[in-house]
Amino acid sequence: MSVPAHDSVRQLERGVELELEAAEPSLGRPSLRRPLLFLAAVVVVLFAWEGVKLLGGTPWRAPGALPGSPVLWNPPFRWPFANDLNLPHVYSIVWAMFQPFQRGAEDSLLRYLVGAALYTWREAFIGFVLGSLLGLGLATIFVHSRLAERAFVPYVIASQTIPIMALAPLVVFALGQGVGSVVVIATYLTFFPVTIAMLRGLRTFDPRALELLRSYGASRREIYTKLRLPASMPYLFTALKIAATASIVGAIIAEDTGAIQEGLGRVIITFNQYYATGPEKLWATIFVAAILGILFFLVIRVAELLVLRGRPGVGE
Amino acid sequence: MTAPSSAPIVRLRGVDKVFAARDGARTVALQGIDLDIAPGEFVSLIGPSGCGKSTLLRIIGDLVQATTGEVTVNGKPADRARRDRDYGMVFQAPVLFDWRSVEDNVRLPLEILGRDKAWRVERARQMLDLVDLGEFTKHMPYQLSGGMQQRVAIARALSFEPRILLMDEPFGALDEMTRERLNDEVLRIWEQTGTTIVFVTHSIPEAVFLSSRVVVMSPRPGRITKIVDIDLPRPRTDAIRESEAYFARITEVREALRAGGGHAGSGAGGAGGADGSGAGGDAGEAAGVAGTASARRTAAEGAVG
Ligand SMILES: Nc1ncnc2c1ncn2[C@@H]1O[C@H](COP(=O)(O)OP(=O)(O)OP(=O)(O)O)[C@@H](O)[C@H]1O
Ligand SMILES: [Mg+2]
Numbered sequence: 001m002s003v004p005a006h007d008s009v010r011q012l013e014r015g016v017e018l019e020l021e022a023a024e025p026s027l028g029r030p031s032l033r034r035p036l037l038f039l040a041a042v043v044v045v046l047f048a049w050e051g052v053k054l055l056g057g058t059p060w061r062a063p064g065a066l067p068g069s070p071v072l073w074n075p076p077f078r079w080p081f082a083n084d085l086n087l088p089h090v091y092s093i094v095w096a097m098f099q100p101f102q103r104g105a106e107d108s109l110l111r112y113l114v115g116a117a118l119y120t121w122r123e124a125f126i127g128f129v130l131g132s133l134l135g136l137g138l139a140t141i142f143v144h145s146r147l148a149e150r151a152f153v154p155y156v157i158a159s160q161t162i163p164i165m166a167l168a169p170l171v172v173f174a175l176g177q178g179v180g181s182v183v184v185i186a187t188y189l190t191f192f193p194v195t196i197a198m199l200r201g202l203r204t205f206d207p208r209a210l211e212l213l214r215s216y217g218a219s220r221r222e223i224y225t226k227l228r229l230p231a232s233m234p235y236l237f238t239a240l241k242i243a244a245t246a247s248i249v250g251a252i253i254a255e256d257t258g259a260i261q262e263g264l265g266r267v268i269i270t271f272n273q274y275y276a277t278g279p280e281k282l283w284a285t286i287f288v289a290a291i292l293g294i295l296f297f298l299v300i301r302v303a304e305l306l307v308l309r310g311r312p313g314v315g316e
Numbered sequence: 317m318t319a320p321s322s323a324p325i326v327r328l329r330g331v332d333k334v335f336a337a338r339d340g341a342r343t344v345a346l347q348g349i350d351l352d353i354a355p356g357e358f359v360s361l362i363g364p365s366g367c368g369k370s371t372l373l374r375i376i377g378d379l380v381q382a383t384t385g386e387v388t389v390n391g392k393p394a395d396r397a398r399r400d401r402d403y404g405m406v407f408q409a410p411v412l413f414d415w416r417s418v419e420d421n422v423r424l425p426l427e428i429l430g431r432d433k434a435w436r437v438e439r440a441r442q443m444l445d446l447v448d449l450g451e452f453t454k455h456m457p458y459q460l461s462g463g464m465q466q467r468v469a470i471a472r473a474l475s476f477e478p479r480i481l482l483m484d485e486p487f488g489a490l491d492e493m494t495r496e497r498l499n500d501e502v503l504r505i506w507e508q509t510g511t512t513i514v515f516v517t518h519s520i521p522e523a524v525f526l527s528s529r530v531v532v533m534s535p536r537p538g539r540i541t542k543i544v545d546i547d548l549p550r551p552r553t554d555a556i557r558e559s560e561a562y563f564a565r566i567t568e569v570r571e572a573l574r575a576g577g578g579h580a581g582s583g584a585g586g587a588g589g590a591d592g593s594g595a596g597g598d599a600g601e602a603a604g605v606a607g608t609a610s611a612r613r614t615a616a617e618g619a620v621g
Pocket of ligand 1: 335336343344345363364365366367368369370371372536
């Protein structure tokens with residue numbers, strides 16, 4: 001998958017900034033409205049998708065049917081800008097999910113993809129945990145030492161301007177092909193948003209609360225654990241939500257470079273090569289990858305609601 | 317709790333505080349402060365905005381350091397007293413920790429003092445009962461009104477029985493009724509615990525009603541212009557709020573404030589011998605308070621610009 005990686009990182013950076021600005025309002029009350037809105041949005045997308053096919057697609061046939069089989073619907077536009085190769089029917093994609101993932105295979109495509117997604121998620125999750133800890137550790141050092149902050153934050157920022165496509169082969173070369181390299185690259189994409197967010201988050205405490213703790217003769221460590229860290233939680237979770245999706249993107253790209261034989265990265269390469277004979281398979285893979293990202297995001301969101309429970313503006 | 321003793325619990329000698337801004341400009345916030353506070357006293361600081369009341373309180377509490385002078389608390393330097401956990405602070409705002417329930421907020425100082433858990437639980441309950449918040453222990457701070465939050469802050473400050481309670485305009489943002497009720501509560505607690513209270517306020521009636529002594533300060537650079545003894549009987553009840561003696565003390569404090577001068581250069585601020593000043597002849601009554609010479613004050617103001 002040849003995503004221009006530095007672009008995606010830059011977007012990510014912008015995303016961190018935007019999310020940080022919106023950090024507080026984003027702690028809305030959990031209600032049924034959000035999931036319903038999401039479902040409504042999915043339905044709208046499906047209708048738009050098939051609507052395009054209805055107007056400017058190639059003749060509609062039953063899923064998996066060969067050319068020449070009966071036509072169900074013939075779109076009015078003679079110029080098919082949404083043919084079955086660049087935009088397969090949603091029903092074809094769903095149908096393909098329940099077919100064997102390759103000729104003669106036991107497993108359905110869906111099963112195969114879920115397996116690959118879990119494999120990728122495991123790598124991404126390890127990278128996510130390591131990256132978050134690294135980011136938290138760096139930010140903790142930086143907020144306690146102006147000197148360290150001035151010396152090293154420029155490198156932290158510079159690290160993210162190196163395109164991942166240039167870095168990944170170096171990591172693979174150094175660490176060898178294997179899960180280790182993938183985890184390192186996922187870590188690399190994760191620590192940045194956490195560092196940047198926590199640099200600010202660990203400084204958002206109420207200065208009067210600091211005076212209060214000082215009046216009790218609290219130590220630096222107590223000030224950190226009882227004030228700075230809890231005060232930074234909204235920032236941490238905003239960053240973790242960004243990091244969750246970034247870790248998955250990182251793992252997929254790294255699987256590709258690291259020639260990992262399992263995982264979504266591998267699957268994407270394969271189905272890319274055979275796209276002409278089975279476009280539905282690549283689309284199905286993209287959906288599964290997206291759903292993986294959304295699920296990971298939601299897990300963090302739930303953790304956020306649990307941790308921030310009881311704070312003003314957060315539902316109980 | 318504290319036996320009456322002649323040794324002051326807070327002793328300030330020649331305390332000056334100069335803030336230096338980045339551009340080199342200097343603000344003389346306090347000048348030549350001498351003050352003794354006896355154990356178990358209730359002392360109020362009153363003076364115009366910006367005269368250094370908060371700064372003085374923070375110097376006593378070792379949250380800022382005096383530029384020159386001597387600060388002794390409980391017979392030791394202020395920073396030792398702070399590390400010995402002699403202070404309870406209550407600020408103008410409650411400063412509760414959002415993520416802690418009411419009872420967990422009250423337990424915070426006990427955690428830092430390393431008290432065991434059973435004691436923390438028990439103590440928080442007692443203190444919350446004392447401020448009539450026994451039913452709100454599990455609430456989160458944002459679910460309480462401003463006055464209730466302020467009472468939590470008071471319970472928190474009292475929970476570890478500090479020798480000295482430093483209160484900086486604790487009821488500034490509250491309505492008159494709530495304020496009077498909290499005044500009664502603070503007095504009740506003070507009488508029950510025998511702690512020493514240093515209390516900053518802008519309200520003359522509040523200062524007079526609560527205190528054993530009211531320290532009147534002049535505008536910048538802050539100096540003590542007069543100390544008014546409040547010899548009203550205790551316990552102070554609502555009846556006192558309507559008594560002649562109460563109004564007489566209020567008048568005395570008000571005149572001392574006027575004499576201190578809202579306007580620089582009036583020359584009326586110099587205590588201890590500035591009898592010649594026209595505005596408010598009782599400035600000279602500030603017996604026992606070492607005033608600063610008018611000349612020194614004028615010079616300092618010249619430096620401030
Ligand atoms: N950290 C600081 N840096 C610089 N100047 C300060 C600082 N803190 C206070 N000052 C100055 O010291 C003077 C006294 O301030 P302080 O807060 O003690 O006044 P105050 O009497 O408490 O006023 P108010 O009644 O308005 O609260 C002011 O002129 C203020 O500008
Ligand atoms: Mg003040």
